[in-house]
Amino acid sequence: MWVLLGGPPCQAYSVVGRARRLGHRRDLDLNLSEDELKQRQMLRANKFFQDERHTLYTEYLEIVAIHQPPFFVMENVKGILTSKISSGNATDGQPPSYIFERITRDLTDPWLAIRNEKLPSGWEDFADGSRFGYNLYSFTNPPHMLFGDNAPEDYLIKAEHYGIPQERHRVIIFGVREDVDAVPLPLTPRADKVTVQQVIGSLPPLRSGRSGRSHDGKRRDRSMDSPEMWADAVANAIPDETLEQIEPAAIREGISTAKNTISRRLTKGAGFIPWKDAGIGDLELHRWLTDQRLGGVIQHRSRDHMDSDFARYLFLAVYAEHFGESPKLRHFPSALLPKHRSVYEAGRKDVPSRTFADRFRVQVAGRPASTIVSHIQRDGHYYIHYDPMQCRSLTVREVARLQTFPDNYYFEGNKTEQYEQIGNAVPPFLALQLAAVVAASLRQSATITTFSPEQRLTSTKALRVVTL
Incomplete structure (x- = not known):
């Protein structure tokens, strides 16, 4: 039993970085017409939405797909919830879509998500042939099994609610392989904030x-x-x-x-x-x-x-x-x-x-x-x-x-x-609490039942019924 910890680079999702790259403050002193300002803004937006750093999370997906960890924890900045990415050609008229929706969809079935990716040479030496999907959980909210998956904001952790003397808000996803019999319990918020x-x-x-x-x-x-x-x-x-x-x-x-x-x-x-x-x-x-x-x-x-x-x-x-x-x-x-x-x-x-x-x-x-x-x-x-x-x-x-x-x-x-x-760090006292949730899930899943690919959908539904 092991856990994969990590997260894609956050520069493309950072609210501050996005403001700098999409903002038009740099154009204000150029004495441009309104149409020229809009054109410059549009070109800058197209370039930003097609930035390849938006899709660097696929490197993380490859690791999940190939190594099939029983559990994974993925962390990123709050801005990932509102960051958008181009849906294709910048001139096709399609509006950008939210990257977080794409990430969570891909994490539930990483092999499907990377089917068109060129995998690194020798990857077969590390794969055991399994191609399981994952159930995604929030560290702060109980699973919404009756109504479907979590909402994007459910994955947001506000550190000040958990004994951290700092208003640090981060998005953290807890992934559990679908053949692992474990449903994580969320963190317990503190009554008073530490100053x-x-x-x-x-x-x-x-x-x-x-x-x-x-x-x-x-x-x-x-x-x-x-x-x-x-x-x-x-x-x-x-x-x-x-x-x-x-x-x-x-x-x-x-x-x-x-x-x-x-x-x-x-x-x-x-x-x-x-x-x-x-x-x-x-x-x-x-x-x-x-x-x-x-x-x-x-x-x-x-x-x-x-x-x-x-x-x-x-x-x-x-x-x-x-x-x-x-x-x-x-x-x-x-x-x-x-x-x-x-x-x-x-x-x-x-x-x-x-x-x-x-x-x-x-x-x-x-x-x-x-x-x-x-x-x-x-x-x-x-x-x-x-x-x-x-x-x-x-x-x-x-x-x-x-x-x-x-x-x-x-x-x-x-x-x-x-x-x-x-x-650049995750607050260690918060990491300690997250680790306790992961450890409890490890203990909860002392035995792993392996399902065939044909049983994957059935097993996921069964898990949801059991936890209602």
């Missing part, structure tokens, strides 16, 4: 570093990155004339308080900091994350930030503290707006609503974090710490905790590579 503060609030407070460049772009002497100079830089980040622009008054007062009381003794952290953790709110997650043998916390070192970003981080943290949500660019006072194209586009009516209106985002203390993605390797602007007194983005260890990596898990490589590894 950012519960998970990272007990870690040592840190200050950010000051980047090697000043406001005018000139290289700064690293000796200017002392705790005292950092505190002065934060205190001076929002001058009085800018502070007067900020509404409501409670935000102004919160910023003033932070500026006047910010600590001059915080460090930037280290590869290891001796520390006794005060605990994590969720007891089960606490046991999973912490390891008292460490005697401290590893890989908890802050990034460097430009002085000009201190003002935005301070504003973000105080705003979230007051309103319980991260502000959008429209909430920023004009003096704090970054000089970036997204700011210019946010005020244009002809720009799609998918424009990034939250280029800077604070992780709200009392809520689960937003999705941790690999973009965090580039900068920390989407992952600002909620504490105004720290005025920084999240460390490797903080992000790792939000992804539920245990504290004793060490990430190799430089800091950029460490962030990338974390952003």
Whole structure:
């Protein structure tokens, strides 16, 4: 008995990637007519819908078909539910169809799906002649045996409902070979969501570093990155004339308080900091994350930030503290707006609503974090710490905790590579729960009854009748 784990590349299904490739923001400054803009958009859409990366899942299908695993688990991004693919020739007038419907149909009978594919040489050495189909199950919903197969959205797992301190939504399919007598039981959702503060609030407070460049772009002497100079830089980040622009008054007062009381003794952290953790709110997650043998916390070192970003981080943290949500660019006072194209586009009516209106985002203390993605390797602007007194983005260890990596898990490589590894992962605490469902199914199917191809349809119907 064994299980196949995997998933096709997600670039073609990613909502962000799709927005970039289908969006027309790049055409806005070309002074084109409306007809020319539509033509460019149509050509771009045709190219996207015929992108061969949409069908890379057939490589996964071949593995399923040839090796006939008793079970498989396939994971992908939420965008796969709404991603479309061309039905044929781009000029045949047929509208694109949803790729997920095609994937689930093909997974139920992989040999039928790959009948026209050229299989790799030597595949016969790995095949035993079986050509079974598969029943597909959701990890979060019981089988809809009375009414037919699951709906596409049934395969969507919202991690925050299962003890993960992060709003991470992923599509995961559990396939059971049709001759295997097992019907998986779904995950049990948690009553309360785990928050950012519960998970990272007990870690040592840190200050950010000051980047090697000043406001005018000139290289700064690293000796200017002392705790005292950092505190002065934060205190001076929002001058009085800018502070007067900020509404409501409670935000102004919160910023003033932070500026006047910010600590001059915080460090930037280290590869290891001796520390006794005060605990994590969720007891089960606490046991999973912490390891008292460490005697401290590893890989908890802050990034460097430009002085000009201190003002935005301070504003973000105080705003979230007051309103319980991260502000959008429209909430920023004009003096704090970054000089970036997204700011210019946010005020244009002809720009799609998918424009990034939250280029800077604070992780709200009392809520689960937003999705941790690999973009965090580039900068920390989407992952600002909620504490105004720290005025920084999240460390490797903080992000790792939000992804539920245990504290004793060490990430190799430089800091950029460490962030990338974390952003690309499935949360281990969620993977643990998924594994428990798979393990229960393995135990449930201790014996496998092999059916002939002629009995395949009958066996599938029988399985459904038994589980009603």
